[in-house]
Amino acid sequence: MKRKDILGIKDLTRAEINEILSTANVMRDMIDRGEKSNALRGKNVTTLFYENSTRTRNSFETAAKNLGASVSGISVATSSVQKGESLVDTGRTLDALGTDVIVIRHSVAGSCKLLAECVNASVINAGDGLNEHPSQALLDGLTARRHFGNVDGKKVVIVGDIKHSRVARSDAILFGMLGAKVTVCAPYSLLPCGIDGLGCDVETNFDKAIIGADIVVPLRVQRERMDGAYFSTQGEYHEYYGVTQKRLELCADNCIVMHPGPINRGLEIAGDVADGSNSMIVEQVTNGVAVRMAMLDLLVNGDDRL
């Protein structure tokens, strides 16, 4: 792969996505065999997280270590960012420290692009505002592929707070590019303008949306959304939009449930579904490390293979 940064699924070609997924598949096998690699020996990977995250950050750091990179994490709460340093200045500092890859998460959409344009290091977007979360979509793609072999023609239903979800955007674009049929489902108050422009169907009735689904992706409900009057109560949400065993009966045989985590049991997903045989939640975590190893490896070493 010949590119400096991975900022979003919408910037990637289908060939690049396939390259990342097939590399990730190799990485996953390596993880299962308990092996490590030296592909990033001597390289420096820095995680720069302006938003709290445990799983994504740990996953990137584990991925980098599995490849032999040295890893440093900048926690915004204790860094010079607290002293008022701008993102551009922080980026230049990391560059001067010899960082090869910066993994950034930020609450403002487009921040990773601003950073990428002012540093020589490669930049990986680990989530920017409501915009994209490419590594999450790629790990979802890997999980689906490993389960089905091929997701071409599969029906994907993403349900929940589509309006405020970067996972929804990245997933919708990625599964669309892989040939799946994507439906997004939410009350109108949680649907963004023009979401159908991303090539997906829109359905507000979850019982209709889920019929025949191969892949169901409930999004995490952020409880603070109730303050903005986006929906009424947790109880009503679960009744109309929760993924339950009963609803799974409407899905295709062999369907899977994926969730970006962390889950709210009994809210967007029933506990027995999360623990049930259709759940890929634990599988997703391991695949997350594999996908992030592939992203790091291809960005740093991609040119050498051409």
Place this chain on the structure above:
Amino acid sequence: MILLKHATVVNKDGMQQSDVLIDEGIIKLLAPNIEYPSAEVIDCDGKLVFPGFIDMHCHLRDPGQTHKEDIESGSAAALAGGFTTICCMPNTVPPLDNPAMVGYVRQKSDKAGNADVFPVGCITVGQKGVELCEYGKMKQAGAIAVSDDGVPVSSGAVMLNALKYAKTFNIPLLSHSEDKSISAGGVVNDGDNATICGLRGIPRSAESAAVARDVLLAEEAGARIHICHVSTAESVDIIRAAKARGVQVTCETCPHYFGATDDEILSYNTNAKINPPLREEADVQAIIDGIKDGTIDVIATDHAPHSFDEKNVEFDYAPFGTVGLETAFSMAYTYLVLTDTIKPSDLCRLMSYEPSRILGLNDRGRIEQGARADIVIIDPDAEYVVDAAEFKSKGKNSLFDGWRLNGKITQVIVKGELKSL
């Protein structure tokens, strides 16, 4: 004494070939073939000669934020853009909400000797939307209008009284109509492009619902109201209907609302972060229709200078606004006149005459005998690429940086004096 030879003089009602003799700050004579040996002659062959443009809406940041702009630099930028009179909004630090602050702006304007700067005073004390400012005393001190600009009066009751009180003193009220409870948290137009970029949207109703309210309040008060920077198709419709039933409403739009769409935000360009936000193609068409049929009275700039560092940050953290004084005419000429949407005389109406009429500046906005000699001379054939680095404004945050535009200001005369640009 200045003599303009072979001028194509543009007024709101049409164009005429004429010479123009200027003396003692006024237009002395408008006639063909004037000879006056002692006058300084400017050959205007092939040029368009407009009454100096009047900007009803700019931000000069003085006092309080003079790293962004001050009255001297802002009024110099105005001249470079062909504006001989500008009205600066009161959202300074502290706000222009009393006669002393208003007087300060007038004094600095006189001292700078560039474009004539009139301050707009606040509607309410501290732009807080509660107590009315002293409209009578502020007008005495030189305030041309009142507005709470970017912090619109949220209480309908206060707004209704403000309209009545402004009517008492015959001072125009310029309304930045926005329902902040609807726009809160938004940074771009709520549309397909916001979804594509993951940026939080400002629904169109944040503007149009507020325009509807303010027009209805003015109607009830029997007062006049001027709606600032109209950007949506719905706002244009509301104002068109109000005018048809006799409401004393006028309005302005800005070059970025007929020359650009929210496609500009797809690259996260913070200079495209403007409030109201850049809208969609259908809105651009509605704005142009409103300009054509006279629903939109005025083109203003909403010139909003910011420093480079303030704009070179994450999109949500960047302040709203683009500079506009130095590009407004070329934008209008390129996107409205050269597209055969309107005639040069219409542009004169939009940028000179109507602002003068709404603001009560009856000595300007026209080229006729006895009028104040505020004149801008334009080379209509010039084509150039905007280079913000060369702006007189301290603010280089131009949405139009790098754009190819037509029509260039060559000379500007203020009160009979030829200014260097």
